[in-house]
Amino acid sequence: xxxKPHRRIPAGLLIxxxxxxxSCATRSVPPTPHGVVAFIxxxxxxxxxxxxPAFVVEEPEKRYNLxxxxxxxxxxxxxxxxxxxxxxxxxxxxxxRFDTDGGTWxxxxxxxxxxxxxxxxLPYYLGKGKNVGLIVVVTLDRNGxxxxxxxxxxxxxxxxxxxxxxxxxxxxxxxxxxxxxxVHSENLxxxxxxxxxxxxxxxxxxxxxxxxxxxxxWVEPKHAxxxxxxxxxxxxxxxxxxxxxxxxxxxxxxxxxxxxRNGYVKGSHKSRExxxxxxxxxxxxxxxxxxxxTSRLDGILFYTxxxxxxxxxxxxxxxxxxxxxxxxxL
Numbered sequence: 001x002x003x004k005p006h007r008r009i010p011a012g013l014l015i016x017x018x019x020x021x022x023s024c025a026t027r028s029v030p031p032t033p034h035g036v037v038a039f040i041x042x043x044x045x046x047x048x049x050x051x052x053p054a055f056v057v058e059e060p061e062k063r064y065n066l067x068x069x070x071x072x073x074x075x076x077x078x079x080x081x082x083x084x085x086x087x088x089x090x091x092x093x094x095x096x097r098f099d100t101d102g103g104t105w106x107x108x109x110x111x112x113x114x115x116x117x118x119x120x121x122l123p124y125y126l127g128k129g130k131n132v133g134l135i136v137v138v139t140l141d142r143n144g145x146x147x148x149x150x151x152x153x154x155x156x157x158x159x160x161x162x163x164x165x166x167x168x169x170x171x172x173x174x175x176x177x178x179x180x181x182x183v184h185s186e187n188l189x190x191x192x193x194x195x196x197x198x199x200x201x202x203x204x205x206x207x208x209x210x211x212x213x214x215x216x217x218w219v220e221p222k223h224a225x226x227x228x229x230x231x232x233x234x235x236x237x238x239x240x241x242x243x244x245x246x247x248x249x250x251x252x253x254x255x256x257x258x259x260x261r262n263g264y265v266k267g268s269h270k271s272r273e274x275x276x277x278x279x280x281x282x283x284x285x286x287x288x289x290x291x292x293x294t295s296r297l298d299g300i301l302f303y304t305x306x307x308x309x310x311x312x313x314x315x316x317x318x319x320x321x322x323x324x325x326x327x328x329x330l
Contacts, residue, residue, distance in 0.1 A: 038228040039067040039089050039112075040202070041235050048093045049235070051108050051138045051146055054202050054225070055091075058209040064115045065209055067091070067233065070131065070254045072244040080252060082244070082266040084115045084131050089231055094238035096294060098319045102171070102330050105147075107319060108138040109292070111154065111238060114212055125211055126277075126287075127157070129270045131254075133289055134212055136205060139330070141166065146198050148328070151205065151214045152304060152316065154265065154289040158184050159304045161326065162217050164192045173327030186215055194219055241291075255291045255299075263300035265289035282308045293317045 037060040041052040057065045068084035075081040089112075096107040113133040117125050133154035141147050147167035152159045160183040163172055177190040186208075194201060201219035208215045243251040256264050264285065273287030286306075293299025296317055304322070305314035313325040323330055 036228050037231060038204070038225070039091070039231050039233045040225060040228070041091050041233050043222075047106075047140075047144070048095060048108055050199060051140070051203070052091065052093070052235070053110055053136050053138070053205045054220070054228075055112060056204055056206045056228075058207065058215075060231075062209070064118055065207070065212075066114070067112045067231075068115055069234070070113055070241060070244060072246045072252045074247070080246075080266075082131065082252075082254060084113045086115045089233040091233060091235050092238045092241055093235055096319070100320050100323070100330050103142055105142075105330060106140040106144075108140065109238060110136045110138070111241075111292070113154070117212065118210055123210075126272050127153075127155070127211060127270060128272050129287070129289075130267045131265050131289060132212060132268065133265070134207070134214070135292060136203075138203070146194070146203075147171075148330070149192070149203065149217060151217075153212070154292070155268075155270070155287045156290070156302050156304045156316070157287060158213055159326075160184075160186075160188055160214055161328070162189055162192055164194050164198075166194065166198070167330075171329045184213070186213055188214065189217060192217065192219055261285070261288075263291050263293075265291075277306075281306050 036056055038054045038056045040054040041049060043049055055067055059065055063086040066086040067089040068086040069088040069090040071083060071085045073081045073083070092111040094109045096109060098105055098107065111133060113131060116130045117127045117132050119125065119128040135152050135154055137150040138146050139148040139150065145166040146164055148164070149162045179190055181188055181190040200222060202222050202225060204218050204220050205214055206216040207213065241254040244254055246252055254265060256262050256266055265288070268289040270287035274284065278284050278286050290302060291299040292302050294317065296315065298317065301311060302316045303311040303314050304316055310325065313321055316322050
């Protein structure tokens with residue numbers, strides 16, 4: 001039987017796809033730690049400190065790849081200017097609890113921000129914009145063991161789940177792979193195997209150059225962290241983002257507090273996503289970074305699915321409903 005002819009992809013479409021995605025789903029392995037830059041929060045005797053992830057960045061010589069600290073200043077015209085200082089790293093944290101039919105769970109929330117996702121044409125980054133961020137949620141069971149890692153950009157984009165071996169197979173979505181998974185063109189572990197006490201390990205999150213996409217995740221024995229080039233990293237409550245100090249002695253919020261952008265990160269405008277996606281996603285502000293509220297009554301809709309009919313069910317503020325929508329049975 002003759003082979004079926006391959007369908008030809010128009011050259012223009014091929015070029016467009018290469019520009020937009022700019023990377024392929026190649027298998028990613030943890031980098032050799034010696035000399036690798038990692039933002040590692042200090043070790044303290046708290047639950048949030050014990051399970052805080054370390055952020056490993058590609059090409060740290062580029063300022064926009066560095067975990068930064070949101071700051072507020074007065075611009076040349078006297079108007080408020082919110083930016084992310086790349087020379088000072090802060091991880092913003094919070095503990096949240098939720099209940100499901102399977103019991104009571106604890107979410108440890110870790111939020112970081114970067115100066116920007118750069119523009120340019122080659123490569124073409126769809127998410128070009130300022131003050132972009134990433135959230136890592138570590139879900140603990142009633143025994144305090146990490147069962148699920150959830151990562152998402154602060155726009156609600158590029159959602160990824162990685163369970164651990166502490167989570168029963170029955171709690172995973174039907175057909176969940178056992179080795180690797182492809183998530184938005186990135187190759188991630190399908191399961192992280194934690195042997196022995198989880199306290200002996202640190203979750204490592206490798207971030208891709210420029211886009212800050214999660215490229216890989218693994219756990220590293222804490223005694224091996226000395227092999228990384230450790231960048232001093234502060235820790236602050238998530239609520240501190242709503243009280244950024246200004247020189248006048250007053251404070252201001254990292255998020256807009258009124259008007260049509262209420263709840264969105266100040267200075268976060270995604271012109272490319274608006275042009276190419278808003279008309280079919282039915283969201284004029286698609287891709288803009290925002291606050292992750294504690295409930296449906298706090299902040300704005302933090303949807304994680306582009307399907308207009310799935311906005312409410314994929315809202316991360318309601319974590320039990322969010323998990324059920326994505327097939328998890330905790």
